[in-house]
Amino acid sequence: MNELIVPASDLEVVKQFEGSPDQFGNYLKSQVWDRNDLPRLAILGIPEGRGSGCAQVAEAPDAIRHHLYSLMAFPAEIKIVDLGNIKQGHEVKDTYAAVKIVAEELSALNIHLLILGGSQEMTVPLIAGFGRQEFKLVIVDDRIDNCVNDNGPADEFFINNLPLGTSVTVIAGQSYFIGQQDHDIMAEGYNGEIITLGELRSDFKETEPLLRKSDLVSFDFGSVKSSEAPGQTRISPNGLTGEEACQIAWYSGISTSPVWFGLFGYSPSFDPSTFGAMMAAQIGWYFINGLSKRLDEEPVGEATEFEHYHIPVEGLDEPISFLQHPVSQRWWMEVPTEDCTDFPVRIPCSRKDYKKACENEISDKWWKYFNKI
Numbered sequence: 001m002n003e004l005i006v007p008a009s010d011l012e013v014v015k016q017f018e019g020s021p022d023q024f025g026n027y028l029k030s031q032v033w034d035r036n037d038l039p040r041l042a043i044l045g046i047p048e049g050r051g052s053g054c055a056q057v058a059e060a061p062d063a064i065r066h067h068l069y070s071l072m073a074f075p076a077e078i079k080i081v082d083l084g085n086i087k088q089g090h091e092v093k094d095t096y097a098a099v100k101i102v103a104e105e106l107s108a109l110n111i112h113l114l115i116l117g118g119s120q121e122m123t124v125p126l127i128a129g130f131g132r133q134e135f136k137l138v139i140v141d142d143r144i145d146n147c148v149n150d151n152g153p154a155d156e157f158f159i160n161n162l163p164l165g166t167s168v169t170v171i172a173g174q175s176y177f178i179g180q181q182d183h184d185i186m187a188e189g190y191n192g193e194i195i196t197l198g199e200l201r202s203d204f205k206e207t208e209p210l211l212r213k214s215d216l217v218s219f220d221f222g223s224v225k226s227s228e229a230p231g232q233t234r235i236s237p238n239g240l241t242g243e244e245a246c247q248i249a250w251y252s253g254i255s256t257s258p259v260w261f262g263l264f265g266y267s268p269s270f271d272p273s274t275f276g277a278m279m280a281a282q283i284g285w286y287f288i289n290g291l292s293k294r295l296d297e298e299p300v301g302e303a304t305e306f307e308h309y310h311i312p313v314e315g316l317d318e319p320i321s322f323l324q325h326p327v328s329q330r331w332w333m334e335v336p337t338e339d340c341t342d343f344p345v346r347i348p349c350s351r352k353d354y355k356k357a358c359e360n361e362i363s364d365k366w367w368k369y370f371n372k373i
Contacts, residue, residue, distance in 0.1 A: 001083070001105055004098040005044075008082035013062040017069045024285070025069025028082045040078055041291055042111050043068075043284075045085035046099060046118035050092040051154035054233040056269035060280070061085055061116040063268040067281035078292045092154075096125040103129025110258060112291055114284055117264035120145065121158035123218040126262065128163055135166045136213055136257070140248060141220040142239055143177035144170060144194070146185065155265070159190075168192040169210055171248070172200055172223045172240050191372060197240070204244065208251045209348035209365070212330070214259050217252045219245075221265040221280060231266045231276030242279055246286040253290020254328075256298045256348075261287045297325045299332050299346050306332075311357040320366065322354045333357075335369045345369070 008014050008028070017025040031039070045061025062085075074080065086102065089095040099122055106113055107130045115126070120141075127135050139145075139159075147156040154161075159168065168190035173182075175196050186192045200207060211217065222232045225239035240248070252261050266280050299306050306323040313320055321334040323346065331351055334344035353363040 001102055004087055004102055005083055006085045006087055008043075008084040011062060011065070011084060013065050014069070014082070017066075019070060022073055023069065024071050024073045027073045027076070028069065028080065031079070031081045033081055033083065037079070038109055038111060039081040040112060041080045041114060041288060042106060043080070043082040043114045043116065044102070044106075045116045046095070046122050047085050048088055048092065048095045048118045048122065050095075051121045052119035052233075052265075053153040053156065054267050054269075056267045057117065057119050057233075057265060058088070059268045060118060060231075060266040060277075063271075063274065063277045064116050064263070064266065064280045064284065067274070067278040068284055071281060071285045074288060074292050078288075080288065096122075100125040100129040104131060107131055107258075112258060113260040114287055115260065115262035115264075116280075116284065117262060117266075119153075119155040120218060120220055120262075120264035121154040121161070122264065123216065123262060124158055124161050124163070126216060126260065127166060130215060130260075132215065133165045135163065136215045137162070137166050137168050138211055138214040138217045138252075139168060139170045139220070140172050140217065140223050140240075140245075141170060142172060142174045142197070142223045142236060144173070144182040144185070145220075146182070162190070166190060169195065169214075171195040171207060171210060172197050172244075174236070174238060193368070197238070200244075203352065204247065206350055206352065207248060208254075208330075209350050211248070211251045211259070212255050212348040213257050214252070214255060215257055216260045216262065217248075218262050218264065219249070219283070221263065221276070224279065229266075229276050229279045230273065231268060231271030231280070233265070233267055233270065242282070245279075245283050249283045249287040250290040253287045253292075254294050255290075256294075256296075295325070295328050297328055297330065299323050299325075301343065309354065311354070313357055313362055314360050316362070320357050320362070322349070322357070324354075333363075333366060335366060 047058045049055040049058035226235035309322040310319040332346045
């Protein structure tokens, strides 16, 4: 990776940081990459904007770092290393190749990753480097980036280039930017769905099960309302609030999967006050905060450490089984499959799904997964 990355210690924003001992940057400046003592989390900047309609997004990683370093540090036992920035290639496709190679290395080492972009089409080489045949992607965006104009910027049609086997869930979409065709594409082409901003707000806690098993969360900065997050190229008066954006990042951090979190689409040139950079930094900080509180609580085998509930529902031959972790209070439910010899498939859910079953109603999550398999 040394040939593909500019180390954080060589970045001017890092050299110039002089903070107090309790600030994150003070800790990060003392940490180095050690193959014999791997970090739990790595921070990686992708200063590339040639695939965007706004090339200045390439300046985002260091602008975000300036504020991220000033925030409070985390316990030392949560080893975190700032790797630095991917080197820009001679052409944008060279940067894609470098991102894929670095992603392969970090994925093989099971290291969690906070990505500071750059433009959102970097999602594609990140997934390619992850090396999974079935990949779960969550996109946080106000619209679907599947523009049919071949001459448009790559970050506006990157969904069309996702590897086969990628399932996609889009959250925080805004209905006036999304047509029925987009819903059909997500359902039929990517085995996923679109959760609109209104649906999200009707019960925000339902976002957590959606994020719990994701491999990568690709967060478009434009999903946040522009008044709270300057630095956007396609502004909209509506969108996620800053608190909601940070909550999504925190849910991503406490996920039970080795989730990576990518923050894309911030442009310092549209943010002279650097207010938006601080917002982006706080979103990233909450992802790390969630990761620091993560529990190893995936139900495996008989899952004897979980509380089990078996709820009979009219129309089903067998009751629906629910599992709840006694510490985190998070829920899973079982969905039967033909090829499951020992235990049914367990999918993330919430107490709301359990209460529906108690009222003799099958939740949409159960049906969607049952129909999928």
